[in-house]
Amino acid sequence: MTTPRDTPVSRRTRANGDGTIYQRKDGRWEAAGYVLAPGNTRRRVRVYDTTRKEALAKLTEKIAASNRGLPVPSAQGSVAAYLTYWLENVAIHHLRENTYTRYTAVAGLYLIPGLGRKKVAKLTAKDVRTWLNQLRTTCQCCTRRLDAGRDKPRCCAAGNCCSKRLSPLTLAYVHSVLKSALEHAVREEEIPRNVARNVRIGTPRPRRFEPLTAGEARQLLAAAQGHRLHALFELALHTGLRKGELLGLRWEDLDLDAGTAAIRRTLQRTAAGGLTTLPTKTRASERRIALPTRCVQSLKLHHEQQKREREAAGTTWQHDGHVFTTAQGRPIDPTNLTRAFITVLHKAGLRRIRFHDLRHSTATLLLEQGVELVVIKELLGHAHIGVTATVYAHVRLRLQRDAINTLSTALGSPETAETASGDGDEPPPCAALVR
Incomplete structure (x- = not known):
C-alpha cells in the first residue's frame, strides 16, 4: 500500500x-x-x-x-492600470504623504496620458525614450490647456504659444517615478526587466542657489535682533538645519548645559493631517549636533520669552513642547515662517532668497573656513558624502583655484617667493585665506 x-x-x-x-x-x-x-x-x-x-x-x-485583499497586477494590463495598482497598494505604504501626493500628480499629469494605453509587458525602451523626447519639447500650457482655464486667456489659448516646457529637473523626476513603478513590477516577476532604466536622459544641472556671504549673514542676524524668532534664524545659520527640523525641535531634544541638540523629527503640513510631526527625512538625518555658545545663549533667552508669552496667553496657551511656537503655543506653519523670513530679509536690505538657502549658506561658509567635508556632511545630515560633495562642488572648485594661485605665487620669482614666505622659517601656505 x-x-x-x-x-x-x-x-x-x-x-x-x-x-x-x-x-x-x-x-x-x-x-x-x-x-x-x-x-x-x-x-x-x-x-x-x-x-x-x-x-x-x-x-x-x-x-x-x-x-488579504491585495490584488496582483497583471502584466497583460495597461500601464495606467498598473500605475493605479502600484500607487494605491504599494507606494502609499512606503512613501511620505507629500511624496506620495507628488507621485500621484506625476502619474496623472504625465505618465498615464503619455504611456497609459500601452501594455506593461510590451512597453519598450524606445517607447519610453520617444515619450520623454515628446514631453521635453511639448508646451505644457497647450497640452494641459492651462491658459484656457483663465478668465482672460493671454498666451496659448489666444494663439501666442508661451512654450512652457518642463525643466530638466522635472523631467528627471517624472522619469524616476516611472522607474520606481516598473522596478516593483520586476520584483513581483511581472516583467523581466525595467525598460525605463535603459533610457538615459542626462544628468540635470543642480538648481542654482545664492548663499549669503559672511557680511550678509551678519546683516541678517543684526536685522533679526528683537524678533521673537531671532533664536531660530541664528540656529539656522549656525547649524544648517532644515526648516522642518527647526520647527520640529522640542525642548526635550535640547541639552543646553552640554550644548547639544538631538534632531529626531520634522514638522510638515500635509493635505490630510495638517501640521504633522514626522520622522526625519532619512536615517542619516537623525543625528546629534553641537550647538555654538551663541546659539545656546539665544535659546535660553528664547525659553524665558516663551514663559512670558505663556503667562500672557493664560488659558488659550496650547503648548506641546515645541521650541519655536506661535504666541499662543501652537506649532509654527512652515509657510508663516517663510513670510517672517522674507520680512527680516527686507529689513536687512538683502536680496530675496529661499529659507533653504540659509542651509546652503552654512555649508558654503564652513567650506570657505576650511572645515572638512565629512564634518559638514554629518552636520547637515546628508545620507552620503557624495551628496555634500556634489551640491557644493562649485565652492570646492573656487577654494582649489585660490590654493593654486597661492602656490603659483610661492613658485614665482625668487623675490615674490621670499615675500610670500616671510623670513623663511614658516612653510608656504597651502590654502587661501578667507576674508
Whole structure:
C-alpha cells in the first residue's frame, strides 16, 4: 500500500486553494495558483525557481497577499492600470504623504496620458525614450490647456504659444517615478526587466542657489535682533538645519548645559493631517549636533520669552513642547515662517532668497573656513558624502583655484617667493585665506 510519504514530492496532493507545484523538464520548479486580480477578478499566476521550497514560498506569498485583499497586477494590463495598482497598494505604504501626493500628480499629469494605453509587458525602451523626447519639447500650457482655464486667456489659448516646457529637473523626476513603478513590477516577476532604466536622459544641472556671504549673514542676524524668532534664524545659520527640523525641535531634544541638540523629527503640513510631526527625512538625518555658545545663549533667552508669552496667553496657551511656537503655543506653519523670513530679509536690505538657502549658506561658509567635508556632511545630515560633495562642488572648485594661485605665487620669482614666505622659517601656505 502506498502512503503519502512514499509518493514523490512533485506528485503529492495539495489542498484546494494551495495551488499546484511540479518539476519541469528543464529541472526548474513551477508553482501555479489562483489569486485576486484588479477588477475583483481572479487569475492564475505562475512562479519559478530552482528548488521546490523556493517556488512554493513564492506562490504562498502571492496567495497570502491575495487572501488579504491585495490584488496582483497583471502584466497583460495597461500601464495606467498598473500605475493605479502600484500607487494605491504599494507606494502609499512606503512613501511620505507629500511624496506620495507628488507621485500621484506625476502619474496623472504625465505618465498615464503619455504611456497609459500601452501594455506593461510590451512597453519598450524606445517607447519610453520617444515619450520623454515628446514631453521635453511639448508646451505644457497647450497640452494641459492651462491658459484656457483663465478668465482672460493671454498666451496659448489666444494663439501666442508661451512654450512652457518642463525643466530638466522635472523631467528627471517624472522619469524616476516611472522607474520606481516598473522596478516593483520586476520584483513581483511581472516583467523581466525595467525598460525605463535603459533610457538615459542626462544628468540635470543642480538648481542654482545664492548663499549669503559672511557680511550678509551678519546683516541678517543684526536685522533679526528683537524678533521673537531671532533664536531660530541664528540656529539656522549656525547649524544648517532644515526648516522642518527647526520647527520640529522640542525642548526635550535640547541639552543646553552640554550644548547639544538631538534632531529626531520634522514638522510638515500635509493635505490630510495638517501640521504633522514626522520622522526625519532619512536615517542619516537623525543625528546629534553641537550647538555654538551663541546659539545656546539665544535659546535660553528664547525659553524665558516663551514663559512670558505663556503667562500672557493664560488659558488659550496650547503648548506641546515645541521650541519655536506661535504666541499662543501652537506649532509654527512652515509657510508663516517663510513670510517672517522674507520680512527680516527686507529689513536687512538683502536680496530675496529661499529659507533653504540659509542651509546652503552654512555649508558654503564652513567650506570657505576650511572645515572638512565629512564634518559638514554629518552636520547637515546628508545620507552620503557624495551628496555634500556634489551640491557644493562649485565652492570646492573656487577654494582649489585660490590654493593654486597661492602656490603659483610661492613658485614665482625668487623675490615674490621670499615675500610670500616671510623670513623663511614658516612653510608656504597651502590654502587661501578667507576674508
